[in-house]
Amino acid sequence: MxxxxxxxxxxxxxxxxxxxxxxxxxxxxxxxxxxxxxxxxxxxxxxxxxxxxxxxxxxxxxxxxxxxxxxxxxxxxxxxxxxxxxxxxxxxxxxxxxxxxxxxxxxxxxxxxxxxxxxxxxxxxxxxxxxxxxxxxxxxxxxxxxxxxxxxxxxxxxxxxxxxxxxxxxxxxxxxxxxxxxxxxxxxxxxxxxxxxxxxxxxxxxxxxxxxxxxxxxxxxxxxxxxxxxxxxxxxxxxxxxxRLIPGGHIRLRFTDPAAYQTAAATLRDVTRDDDALALQIPSDGSQRELRSILDWLDSAGIEADELTVHTPDLDDVFFALTGGTDHTKETVR
Incomplete structure (x- = not known):
C-alpha cells in the first residue's frame, strides 16, 4: 500500500x-x-x-x-x-x-x-x-x-x-x-x-x-x-x-602458441588443462588482487596469453548456496 x-x-x-x-x-x-x-x-x-x-x-x-x-x-x-x-x-x-x-x-x-x-x-x-x-x-x-x-x-x-x-x-x-x-x-x-x-x-x-x-x-x-x-x-x-563467497570462480587463459601454453601449464599450480583448446583454468575468487598477481606472473615469465577471462558465480549460485541449507552463521562481507 x-x-x-x-x-x-x-x-x-x-x-x-x-x-x-x-x-x-x-x-x-x-x-x-x-x-x-x-x-x-x-x-x-x-x-x-x-x-x-x-x-x-x-x-x-x-x-x-x-x-x-x-x-x-x-x-x-x-x-x-x-x-x-x-x-x-x-x-x-x-x-x-x-x-x-x-x-x-x-x-x-x-x-x-x-x-x-x-x-x-x-x-x-x-x-x-x-x-x-x-x-x-x-x-x-x-x-x-x-x-x-x-x-x-x-x-x-x-x-x-x-x-x-x-x-x-x-x-x-x-x-x-x-x-x-x-x-x-x-x-x-x-x-x-x-x-x-x-x-x-x-x-x-x-x-x-x-x-x-x-x-x-x-x-x-x-x-x-x-x-x-x-x-x-x-x-x-x-x-x-x-x-566471491561461493566456490567455482576461475580465471581462464587461452593460448594460440602451444609452447607458451605448455610453459604456463607446467609452471602454474592447481590448473585444469584443456589441451585441445590450449586453455588453462585457474581457481580464483575473481578479486582484483588475484587477477593482478596472475598478470604480473605472466609478464615476468615472458608468457603472453591470447585471451584472459574471469568467471565468477552469479547471484543464483549465491542464493541457492546460502538458502539451500540450515546453516545460520551470519557472514558479513566488508
Missing part, C-alpha cells in the same frame, strides 16, 4: 535533516515471531542514505515482515530500528512522514481514474487543492501516464498500475522508499522500465529499500545486498562480494 502520510499540518518529510551523516535505515537485533514461528531472528542492517539496498530471500524468509516493521505497519518483538533518524517504536509519526511504501500488491483503486487516484493521495497528504493538482500532473507526466490519466485504473496494464502505484507513493516527496517486490508479475519490458524509475529516484537522492526474488534485479540495481534465510542474515555485501 502506498504510504507516506504526514500528520495534519506537515507538508513534507520531517526526517531529511536527520539523515545527514547517518544511516537512512538501521536495525540492531530486530526480532519478530508469530506464535512459535520465528520470522526475524536478530536482524542487523545499516543502509546509507541515497543508496539502493536489496533484501533477498525465499518465500517466507521474512522480507515483507521486515518492511512492515520498518514502515510502522507492525511492531517488532525485540531489537531496535531507526528510519530517517526516527526510532520506529518511539516516533512512528516521524517515520511515516519521511517514507513511502509500495507493497507487493497494487493499492490502486481500479474504480477511479489514474488522476483521481493521485488526487486522493494528495488529499491524504493535506496538500492544498492547487498544489495537489500540480504534483499529480507532474508525477503522471514523469511516469508516462498523462494519456491514460482520465481512464479508469482498472483498464491499465500491470506495468501501468505499478507505475501509478509508485507515483502515488511519491506524492508526499518521501526520502526513503520501501519497494516490496515491485516487479513481480511484470513482463520483461515493464521490469526494465521499473528499473529505470528506481535509478531516477536514487539519482534524486532517495534511498530505496528493495525486496525481490529476481536475482538479476538485485544485481542490476543494488549497492548492497543481504540474503535473508530462516529469519537471519546469511550474508551481506555488494553483488561482487557475495559472488
Amino acid at each position: 502506498p504510504m507516506s502520510t504526514p500528520m495534519p499540518g506537515q507538508s513534507g518529510p520531517s526526517g531529511s535533516s536527520a539523515l545527514s551523516g547517518a544511516a537512512a535505515v538501521s536495525t540492531v537485533g530486530l526480532r519478530k515471531s508469530y506464535g512459535d514461528k520465528t520470522v526475524l531472528d536478530g536482524i542487523d542492517l545499516h543502509i546509507p542514505a541515497g543508496s539502493v539496498f536489496a533484501l533477498l530471500g525465499p518465500n517466507g524468509a521474512g522480507k515483507t515482515t521486515a518492511v512492515k516493521i520498518l514502515s510502522t505497519l507492525i511492531r517488532a518483538d525485540g531489537g531496535q530500528a531507526q528510519v530517517a533518524g526516527h526510532d520506529v517504536a518511539a516516533s512512528p509519526d516521524g517515520v511515516r512522514a519521511a517514507i513511502g511504501v509500495t507493497g507487493q500488491f497494487s493499492a490502486v483503486d481500479g474504480l477511479i481514474t489514474g488522476e483521481e487516484n493521485m488526487l486522493l493521495m494528495a488529499d491524504l497528504h493535506h496538500l492544498p487543492k492547487q498544489e495537489g493538482r500540480r504534483v499529480a500532473a507532474e508525477l503522471l507526466e514523469r511516469f508516462d501516464l498523462t494519456d491514460a490519466a482520465k481512464k479508469p485504473a482498472s483498464t491499465y496494464s500491470g506495468g501501468m498500475k505499478r507505475r501509478l502505484d509508485i507515483a502515488m507513493t511519491l506524492v508526499g516527496s518521501p526520502r526513503i522508499i520501501f519497494l516490496d517486490e515491485p516487479t513481480t508479475g511484470l513482463d520483461p519490458r515493464s521490469r526494465h522500465n521499473m528499473w529505470g524509475i528506481i535509478r531516477e529516484l536514487v539519482n534524486d537522492g532517495v534511498t530505496v529499500f528493495l525486496t525481490t526474488q529476481y536475482l538479476d534485479e538485485a544485481d542490476e540495481l543494488a549497492d548492497r545486498i543481504a540474503v535473508l534465510n530462516d529469519g537471519r542474515i546469511a550474508a551481506e555485501g555488494t553483488a561482487d562480494e557475495l559472488k
